[in-house]
Amino acid sequence: MNSHRKNAKGFDIINAVLMVILSAMFLYPVIYIISLSFSDSSAIIEGRVLLFPVEFTTAAYERLFQDSSIINSFFFTVRITVFGVLSSLIATVIAAYPLSRSHLRGSGVIMRLIVFTMYFNGGIIPTYMVIRNLGLFNSMWSLILPNLVDTFLLIIMINYFRGLPVELEEAARADGCSNFKTFYRIFLPLAKPAVATLTVFYSVAYWNTFFNALLYIQDQTRLTLQVKLYQVLSMFSDALDPAAGVDASIIPENLKGATVVLAVLPIICVYPFMQRYFVKGVTVGAVKG
Template sequence: MGHLQSRGDRLFDGANILLLGLITLIVLYPLIFVLSASFSNPAYILEGRLWLWPKGLTLTSYERVFQNPFVITGYLNTLRYTLIGTTLNVVLTICAAYPLSRKDFAGRGAFTVYFTVTMFFSGGLIPTYLLIKSLGLINSFWAVILPGAVSMWNIIIMRTFFQNIPVEIQESAHMDGCSNLRLLVRIVLPLSLPVVAVMVLFYGVGHWNAFFNALMYVSEAGKHPLQLVMRGILLQNQMGAMVGASEGSVEQIVAGEGVKYAIIVVASAPILVLYPLLQRYFVKGVMIGAIKG
């Protein structure tokens, strides 16, 4: 016989469903609106006649986006920054977290404290800029990647995950003559796929959305990431060249409205595709990595 809910329980469940449904609508509506606007005639957007579904269905905005060389270049640059940067981030995080997770690593407490201090204090913007300049990294690919090459917060999460792997497995491997490097590659990492996937998601999203390092250290337009190109389009209203109209004209304003929504969709699509693929690892990786401090 199934469990019979009291009237209070039913009211509580109903209120939860209504509240969660309302929150879902609040979150989904802007996403659906942006997607619909990108496929709609820009005139309907400016007139306020677009509410949910596309009106005057057209692909003109996307055609203008992909015909713009700065957008394509920015997209390729962002892909390169994200792929190489995320790979470097994950490798460095593993290299730092694994030794700190080992009880037989002399001085791990001192190193942990030393690294943790960087979470609360930094040199500031001007010293960082002078450092990047003295290293000869201005206007280079590495100026975007290296300043944020590793996150101490992510090191702590991964270190905690490694600490939850049974010590007996590692001791058995050592008894069989397994070196520390082989132990990490052959045993620890295959057991740590959930937390590695979380790190890939964290770092990947960070690189994809990043623009500040490029804004500060890269002045060449050909090396700008997509987010910096979007910043120029959305904030500085540089639509004339993209839509083939004179600056400030009515045609530019109308066409630019559709282009703004199209470029937002283009910039967000890879992350929206990546997240469902890593979602099954996400909760497990974060929860296990946060069990211990």
């Protein structure tokens, strides 16, 4: 018994050490980028920035917020994320509930067709032609409608509804509730963990919109933040407004760092508040079925 406890304790110690090492490996690039964005250009050029900011300065952020194109991209991406997440949640949840009911006729065929889309799709050119013919170019809906429902997340939501006791539906029917009222009053409140999971996934997907923005957004005032970040990283002098002026304390490296921080900070701030729902929703939605 003592040897078993010693082995378990040794395993816990080794596991803790490995987790600390892995956490450090994941956190260091983030900390380094943040430090880079707050460090003076001379310290960056001399290679003195390793972990913490050296000669702390906010010049890169001041320059960043002087450029109207960055601000426009930020708020345009916020709009896409807010409207996209709301639209996707409504469509996914409303589609998942009836498909989770065993008495729905043709549900098996519909599920097979839905799963089929995970392996095959229309392709880039047909989708491009559809967006063009619908007149959605330079619209945020061109970035939302093609990805309105994610098949994987729909399956998670279906499995979550299937995992809830069927007696709830039978009791609601006995009380005279309609299908919609049963869904809205009983099943939807119980699905908060799964909905929170979908919210995190959809938020990350819409916030990181890049490729579709390159295809469908031609108006330079409506670029997503990720496209603008790409411009800053690849074409520093052309991506920013030259009228903003040049500061000797700013070089491409710390301005790139500030742009990266601006791009990832909102998601990093949102995730901790939804983590407990996220873990529960993925576990239950993936296992039960």
